[in-house]
Amino acid sequence: METMRPVIPANFPEFNRAVRDPLINESGQPNFAAIRETAEFQRIRHRLLLFIIPMSALFLSWYMLYVLLAAYAHEFMSRQLFGKVNVGLMLGLSQFVSTIVIMLLYQHFAKKRVDPHVDALYARVSAAQSDRAAELVATARDGGR
DSSP states (O other): OOOOOOOOTTHHHHHHHHHTTTTTTSSSOBBBHHHHHHHHHHHHHHHHHHHHHHOOOOOOHHHHHHHHHHHHOHHHHHHHEEEEEEEHHHHHHHHHHHHHHHHHHHHIIIIIIIIHHHHHHHHHHHHHHHHHHHHHHHHHHHHHO
């Protein structure tokens, strides 16, 4: 069975533009709802979640271990390592170190695996905006025809 396609008369340019440029609205601004539904945006979100969820789970587990050790392993946490520095102090300071390491890992991950896709989606939307702006200028020049 052959699918019938609607015939769009030439005197409906707004409809034609909406079909052509779904990522921008009639005024040439980004249509964020349409962008959110694109396959590119969904891939970006998926890539981010592949990093964020495991790293968050790892960090929260590490933090909870520290809290539990501080609450229930007083002897272990108060062991002197050198001078007045004990295990608890070193583990507490390592929380800051682990936060910085996660931040650096995320920065590397985003630069290599997320930013190129964000840039491509941005370029696609920018090109659609430029096309729409040119159409608006041409329409204004032609007197709105």
